[in-house]
Amino acid sequence: MRRFLARHYWVTGLAVLFVLMLGLTRIIQPGFGISGLESVTRAALPYAFATAAMSITIIAGGIELSVASMMAVGGTLSAVLMAKWGVAGTVPALLVVMLAGAAMGAVNGVAVVLSRVPDIVVTLAMMYVWGGVALLILNGPGGTATPWLRELILGQVPLPGLRWLPQAALVMAVVIGGIWWSLRRSKLGLSIYAIGSDQTAAFRSGVAVGPTRVAAYAIGGMLAALGGLSLTLSTGVGEPIPGPYLMASVAAAVLGGVALTGGIGGILGPVIAVFILRLARLDLTLMSVDPNVTTIVEGTIMAVVVMIGGLVALREKRR
C-alpha cells in the first residue's frame, strides 16, 4: 500500500481534489446532484479525448498543437457521413472517422520525423491545415448525428446500483480506457514511453524511434477525431470551427501528471484533471463571476499548472 501510494501519490491527490471540488460545487449549488454530474461529464467528454490525444504525444516526447483542428475534422466528417449514410451506415462512418483521425495524426508524425523541424512548429502549421480541411467538409454548422449513438452518451447507466453513473463516463472509460489499456500492454506503448524518456537509450535498446513517434501521433489523431465525434453527438451537429481544446488539453495533461519533457504520465490522472478543470469552470459560472473574468481565471489556472509542471519536470531531470 505504501509503495502504491508512493508511486501513485499524484493520481491519489487528484482524486481527493476531485471529490473536494464536487463537495464545493454542492455547497455553491445545493441542487447539484446526479443530473449535474451527468451534464458535467457529457461536457467533459470531448475534453477527455483531447487530453488523451495530447497526453500520448507529450509522453512520446512531442506535442500536438493541431488537436482542436483534428477534432473539428472528426466532428464535421462524422456529422456529414451520418447524415449521408443514415442509421445503417453509422458504424462504417465511425470506422472512417477513426481512420481519418489516425491518418491525420500519421501525417503530422511523418512530417515531424522527416523534416526534423521541432514538433511545436510542424503541428502549429498543421493546426491551420486541418482547420482548413474542416471548413472544406462543412463551411458552417451542419450534418446530423445518429439518434442511437447520441443516446449512448445521454443520461445514466440503466443498471441497478449504477443509476447515478453518467453514460458518458462509461463511454469514456470503455473507449479511452480500452485504447490506453491495450497500449500499455503492448510493446508499442513501452516504446512510446521509451522514446519520450530517453531517445538515445531507446535507440540503443533497439527501439525504432521514427515509426514509434509516427504511431504515437497517429493514435493521438484517432483520439482527437473521436473527441470531435463526441462533440457532434452531444450537440447534434458538426461544427467546423475548432473549440478551446488546445490549451485545455495541455493543462489537463500536465495537471494530470504528464511531464512536458516526455516519458512520464498515465491516462487516469489527466482524465481526472479534465473533471477538476471543468468543475472549476462550472463553479465560477455558478458563483456568477463575470464570464470575461472567468476566462482570465481559467487561463491563469492553466498557465500556473503548466509552469509548475515544467518546474517539477526540470527538477526531476536534474536529480
Added chain:
Amino acid sequence: MAATGDPILKAEGIAKSFGAVRALRDARLTLHRGEIVALMGANGAGKSTFVKILTGALRHDGGEITLNGRPCRFASPAAARRAGLIPVYQEPALIPDLDVAMNLRLGGTPVEAFLARVRELGVDDLRLDDMIRALPLATLRILDIARALAAEPDVLLLDEVTAALPTDLVKRVLAAVRAEADRGRAIIYISHRFSEIADICDRATVLRDGAKVGDLAVEPGIEEEVVELMLGQKLDAATQVARAPVQAGTIGPPQLELRGLSVAGRVENVSFTLRAGEVLGVVGLEGQGQDELFDAIAGFRRPDAGQVLIDGAPVRLRDPADAIAAGITLVPGNRAEALAMIRSVRDNIALPGVARARNWGAIPMRAEAARVQAAVERLQIDTRAMGEVRRLSGGNQQKVTIGRWIAHGVRTLLLFDPTRGIDVRTKRQIYQLCRDLAAQGAAILYYTSELAEVEQACDRTIVIFGGRLVDEIPAGEADEAHLLRAAYGLTARDRETAAGAPA
C-alpha cells in the same frame, strides 16, 4: 584461451568519411569464439567511429564485415542485435522513466536469465519494479551488462563499461566477462585501463589515423608496444624535429588554487596551483573527469568537496556569474555553446562587456567599436563574414570566442580543447594568443585532446586519469610519448613500482 576455427566476426578494410574528413581508412578486426580482443587507439584514431559501424549506428563507405561467415551491413542497432552483436556503452542504455521489468520487455530480454546474471554480477537487492531513474549509476551499469549477457549474443562489445564503477564491482564485472569468453562467447573490450586489458584480454588490436596498425597478443610489458603503435611515426618525429621551445614568461603569484576538489563521482580530490603568467596544460583521455573539472571551476557544477581559492582566498562559485565576477572565464569546447551564432562578430566580441545588468543602458558606441576593431586586428579574424559568426570558419569562430575575452581583459582563462577541428595555421595563432595573454599576467588552464600541442603551448602539464590527478610533467619532458603513457596512468604505476608498492 586458444582461438580456434574460423573467426566469428571479421571486419576488413572498413572506411568511413564525414564530408572531407576521413575518419576511417582501413580499420580491421578479427574475433574468434572464446576470445576477448581489446580495441585500442588514442583520441581521434577512429575508435568510436569503428564501434558505431560495428554496432549499426553508422554505415561504412567501404570494406566488409562478416559475422558468422555471412557478410552483413547493419541498418540499425536493432539489426545488429538481431544478428547477434550486442553492445554495452559507458552510458547505460536503459530508459529512465520505465521500471526494470518494462526495460527488459522493451528489448525482449528473458527475465530469468537476466536475474541470474544480475546475481552473478553481485547485485542482490534488485526489484523488477524499481524505476531506473531511482537506481545508482553502478547498478545501472551492471543491469545493462546483465541484459546484454541474458540475450546470449554471439559477440559482445563492451565500451568503457568499468568507468566510474567501484573497485569491487570492477573485479566482479571483469571476472564475469572472462567467464563468458571461456564459455565460448566472443568479446570486444574497449578500455583506457591497461591493467584491465592485461587481466582479461587475449589480444589487442590497435588503430591509428583510421587504420589498424597492430594486432598483438596480450602479455606482460605490452603497454610500451601499444603506446608506440598508437603514436606511430610521431615518436621519431618528435625527437628529431626541433620544437619551438616554450617561452616561459615571468611566473607570478598563485592565482587559482584547487584544494581537494571532488565533483559528482567524476573528479576526486584534485589539487593544483595555477600562477599568474602561466599556461598550465591539462591532459586526459576522453571522459576522465576533465569536463566536470572545468565545469566546476567555471561555476556550472557545484563541487561535492574541496575548495577553490582565488588569489589565496576561498571563493564560492554557485553559478557562472560568480566565476566571472572572480575573474574566471571558460571558453567551452563546443563553440556553439559560447557564441551567438547568428549575430555579428562585433556583437559577439562586445557581449561580455554588456552582459552585466548595470551596463544595460546606452552602449558607448565609439569605445566599443574601437575595442572590437583592436580585437579583430589582433586576432587576424577573416572579416569577409563579419555579419554572422556562423559563416566564419571553425578556426575563426574559435578566435572570436577567445578574442572577446582579450578585448575585455581576463585574469584566469579556462580553455577546453580550443583547437579541436581547426587548421594548423590557426592553431599556431591560438598558441601565440595564449602566450601573449600569459605574458600580460593572465593565468591559463589549457585542456587539450591533442597531446602534441602541449609542448607548444604549456609551461607545465597535469594529467588526469579516472578523475584523479596522476602526474605532473614539466615543459621539458612533455613530449607526446610521455604524455600518452601518463594519460593511460602508466607513469603513476611506474612511480608506485619504484616506490616499492605493488603494481
